[in-house]
Amino acid sequence: MNEPTQTESPTGTGGPCFSRRIARCGLGAGPLAIRTLQANVTKLCNQACVHCHVDASPVRTEQMSLECVNRCLEILDEGDAIENLDLTGGAPELNPHFDYFVGEARKLGKHVMVRHNLTVTLDGNPRTGEAKRYIPEFFAENRVEVVSSLPYYSEYFTDRQRGKGVFEKSIESLRMLNREGYGAGELELNLVYNPAGAFLPPSQKSLEADFRRRLEEDHGVRFDSLYAMTNMPINRFEKELRRKNIYDDYMEKLVNAFNPETVEGLMCRNMLSVGHDGRIYDCDFNQMLEMQARAGGKPLTVFDLDLGEAMGREIRFGVHCFGCTAGAGSGCGGETAA
Ligand code: SF4
Numbered sequence: 001m002n003e004p005t006q007t008e009s010p011t012g013t014g015g016p017c018f019s020r021r022i023a024r025c026g027l028g029a030g031p032l033a034i035r036t037l038q039a040n041v042t043k044l045c046n047q048a049c050v051h052c053h054v055d056a057s058p059v060r061t062e063q064m065s066l067e068c069v070n071r072c073l074e075i076l077d078e079g080d081a082i083e084n085l086d087l088t089g090g091a092p093e094l095n096p097h098f099d100y101f102v103g104e105a106r107k108l109g110k111h112v113m114v115r116h117n118l119t120v121t122l123d124g125n126p127r128t129g130e131a132k133r134y135i136p137e138f139f140a141e142n143r144v145e146v147v148s149s150l151p152y153y154s155e156y157f158t159d160r161q162r163g164k165g166v167f168e169k170s171i172e173s174l175r176m177l178n179r180e181g182y183g184a185g186e187l188e189l190n191l192v193y194n195p196a197g198a199f200l201p202p203s204q205k206s207l208e209a210d211f212r213r214r215l216e217e218d219h220g221v222r223f224d225s226l227y228a229m230t231n232m233p234i235n236r237f238e239k240e241l242r243r244k245n246i247y248d249d250y251m252e253k254l255v256n257a258f259n260p261e262t263v264e265g266l267m268c269r270n271m272l273s274v275g276h277d278g279r280i281y282d283c284d285f286n287q288m289l290e291m292q293a294r295a296g297g298k299p300l301t302v303f304d305l306d307l308g309e310a311m312g313r314e315i316r317f318g319v320h321c322f323g324c325t326a327g328a329g330s331g332c333g334g335e336t337a338a
């Protein structure tokens with residue numbers, strides 16, 4: 001068993017310890033494989049959502065360089081076991097090398113998934129004004145799996161979390177994806193729900209059924225699966241919780257809802273997450289907390305990565321990790337409980 005002795009996050013001092021909680025359950029939580037390389041290619045986004053754990057917005061300028069993109073492609077090529085490239089941001093489509101990255105990864109035979117916010121297709125690049133209406137067709141041509149946040153099937157709750165007009169644009173963008181063949185069983189279109197406040201998501205299965213019925217009946221929109229994700233108590237959402245003085249209540253909710261059956265499926269156990277500057281983390285959340293992964297006595301970067309060494313690393317847990325193990329669990333693909 002990999003003894004969990006990790007650094008807890010800065011907010012964890014004196015508070016509940018995630019590593020100890022796992023150890024108390026007699027569970028190991030070391031890396032199992034590196035099946036996915038996730039790359040956060042930009043912090044620029046056409047939106048500035050209230051719950052955004054990346055702090056992305058139209059004023060951010062960070063972009064992954066071509067050199068770093070090429071190094072990620074070399075890693076994908078080296079690691080036969082790495083099946084997936086997961087592109088995220090910000091709005092990943094706003095990185096100038098995005099199309100190249102997708103195309104080259106597909107040539108290597110990798111499954112590519114994109115965390116696509118839907119509205120970028122209609123808004124375009126907020127800094128340059130460059131149009132992005134070609135995105136649905138580009139995704140279809142490259143058989144990209146599209147994973148898109150849609151906080152709710154109603155305009156009121158979606159716009160409250162993501163900004164005025166977002167729901168209407170999201171529906172239009174979903175229709176464009178449907179016209180390209182997405183959501184009909186062959187090209188995968190998955191939606192992500194996250195709660196509009198400091199509470200855990202309801203059952204993914206029942207939410208999915210509600211979303212499917214309402215989106216089809218009210219808007220003629222189809223999708224494949226719905227992933228329910230917990231809001232992580234970091235960055236913009238953490239600030240919001242603290243501003244409302246409910247951070248401790250929310251953390252207590254997460255800690256009390258700890259479910260040992262989620263530990264096996266923690267996404268950090270099967271992936272590496274790369275920042276725009278090439279630094280490597282156990283997951284996107286650790287990336288936002290600047291908890292860089294370490295192995296062989298040094299911090300990991302794509303520029304000198306040894307995949308074997310990375311498999312031997314200890315995952316850096318923190319109190320925020322209780323967001324991944326609460327209730328039915330939460331990961332890139334929604335619920336994680338066994
Ligand atoms: S669309 Fe996504 S990346 Fe952009 S601000 Fe909203 S949550 Fe953050």
Ligand code: SF4
Nearest residue numbers: 267268283285321324
């Ligand atoms: S936040 Fe979740 S995925 Fe990231 S290290 Fe913690 S448990 Fe793992």
